[in-house]
Amino acid sequence: MAAKILVVDDDPNVQRLLQYTLKQEGYDVVTASDGAEGFRLWGSAAPDLILLDVMLPKLDGYQVATKIRTEEGTTGHVPIIMLTAEREVEQKVRGLRAGADDYLIKPFHPAELMARIKSLLARFAPKDSLLARPPLGRVHSFYGAKGGVGTTTIAINAAIALHRELGRKVCLIDGNLQFGDHRVFLDLGLDRKSIVDIVTAPSIDQDLVRQVLVKHDSGIDLVLAPPSPETAELVTPEHLPLILDQLRTLYDYILVDIDKRLDDINLGIIEASETVFVVMTADLSCLKNVRLVLETITHLGYEQEKVQLVLNRSNAFTGINVKSAEGALKRTIEHQVINEYRGAISALNSGAPFMFTKADSVLGGSLLHFARAVDKRAMSGAAARAIAR
Numbered sequence: 001m002a003a004k005i006l007v008v009d010d011d012p013n014v015q016r017l018l019q020y021t022l023k024q025e026g027y028d029v030v031t032a033s034d035g036a037e038g039f040r041l042w043g044s045a046a047p048d049l050i051l052l053d054v055m056l057p058k059l060d061g062y063q064v065a066t067k068i069r070t071e072e073g074t075t076g077h078v079p080i081i082m083l084t085a086e087r088e089v090e091q092k093v094r095g096l097r098a099g100a101d102d103y104l105i106k107p108f109h110p111a112e113l114m115a116r117i118k119s120l121l122a123r124f125a126p127k128d129s130l131l132a133r134p135p136l137g138r139v140h141s142f143y144g145a146k147g148g149v150g151t152t153t154i155a156i157n158a159a160i161a162l163h164r165e166l167g168r169k170v171c172l173i174d175g176n177l178q179f180g181d182h183r184v185f186l187d188l189g190l191d192r193k194s195i196v197d198i199v200t201a202p203s204i205d206q207d208l209v210r211q212v213l214v215k216h217d218s219g220i221d222l223v224l225a226p227p228s229p230e231t232a233e234l235v236t237p238e239h240l241p242l243i244l245d246q247l248r249t250l251y252d253y254i255l256v257d258i259d260k261r262l263d264d265i266n267l268g269i270i271e272a273s274e275t276v277f278v279v280m281t282a283d284l285s286c287l288k289n290v291r292l293v294l295e296t297i298t299h300l301g302y303e304q305e306k307v308q309l310v311l312n313r314s315n316a317f318t319g320i321n322v323k324s325a326e327g328a329l330k331r332t333i334e335h336q337v338i339n340e341y342r343g344a345i346s347a348l349n350s351g352a353p354f355m356f357t358k359a360d361s362v363l364g365g366s367l368l369h370f371a372r373a374v375d376k377r378a379m380s381g382a383a384a385r386a387i388a389r
């Protein structure tokens with residue numbers, strides 16, 4: 001879940017600037033314009049960190065910090081960064097004595113503020129039972145009913161939403177072995193490790209898999225596709241199930257973005273998946289392919305519940321609405337993601353997924369809605385039955 005930061009500053013310009021900068025970095029922000037409101041919001045909004053100006057109406061920053069520390073006693077410790085215009089050592093000491101964990105002298109550079117915030121959040125991160133609990137170990141694959149329907153966009157942004165907004169540990173695999181796009185979507189070079197480094201090792205164990213994982217700034221871990229189409233041949237149908245077994249013990253969700261072929265490799269991934277999210281748009285060729293996929297799933301002996309349909313660009317005009325698509329398929333379309341071409345394409349072209357940099361956009365909201373549904377389903381009995389099958 002995105003960390004929540006309380007900004008207490010009576011200067012509307014500073015408030016706006018901080019709000020903008022913090023939101024850009026993916027934080028949730030609440031603001032207060034005086035000390036009393038700041039103290040009240042600490043109680044009601046439960047922020048993860050407070051940026052506290054010293055010179056404030058009603059209660060000054062020192063008084064707010066002192067009151068918070070008295071009130072929270074030994075039960076918790078919200079990190080406080082004091083923002084001060086004063087240079088005197090004496091004032092800094094006073095701030096720290098009042099209970100601030102760090103201070104910054106105005107004007108400061110946003111990069112310095114971010115570095116201090118990150119380090120304090122890491123230092124005071126709750127080491128509670130949630131972090132200690134065993135991973136959920138759910139594998140989901142994402143399959144496009146045809147090329148270019150937005151499968152990769154949805155897989156990547158759902159992974160980020162599950163991690164940043166819902167606090168899950170997530171690994172994303174680029175299973176499009178020949179022409180994987182994740183390096184482009186996530187602005188990563190060909191020098192990074194890839195699945196080839198796993199499959200060319202003498203044996204696949206957890207240490208090896210951990211070493212090959214690539215960490216993305218959003219906090220999700222990645223298994224990248226081979227760097228070239230030729231090296232994709234090194235991956236055989238036996239490899240993916242072995243890799244997934246290792247990852248299940250480390251992550252809540254392992255999302256696999258697979259390509260369109262129903263070959264042995266993809267069938268192995270589908271077999272290992274609890275759910276196959278079939279991404280489609282509302283057009284005839286997609287409807288035809290979805291029908292074929294549903295038939296194939298039945299022929300393979302899986303329950304139809306294993307497949308969930310995701311209608312991407314759901315509100316784009318195609319002449320086929322959701323109801324008629326459902327009528328043609330004779331089944332419900334479980335999920336919808338809205339159409340927002342600019343948001344999707346500019347995120348792709350800048351290498352910064354919208355769920356990371358613009359989570360509060362309409363498209364971000366739509367993806368979060370999807371991620372919540374995925375997470376909720378994992379908690380439900382239906383998913384447990386599907387695993388047992």
Ligand SMILES: Nc1ncnc2c1ncn2[C@@H]1O[C@H](COP(=O)(O)OP(=O)(O)OP(=O)(O)O)[C@@H](O)[C@H]1O
Binds near residue numbers: 148313345
């Ligand atoms: N919800 C959306 N609204 C508008 N445009 C979208 C949406 N989702 C994806 N797109 C756009 O559709 C194009 C294809 O997206 P993407 O690469 O994710 O699809 P894909 O199914 O993975 O394609 P491929 O078959 O090449 O793997 C991109 O330009 C992307 O920006």
Ligand SMILES: [Mg+2]
Binds near residue numbers: 151152153176181
């Ligand atoms: Mg793709």
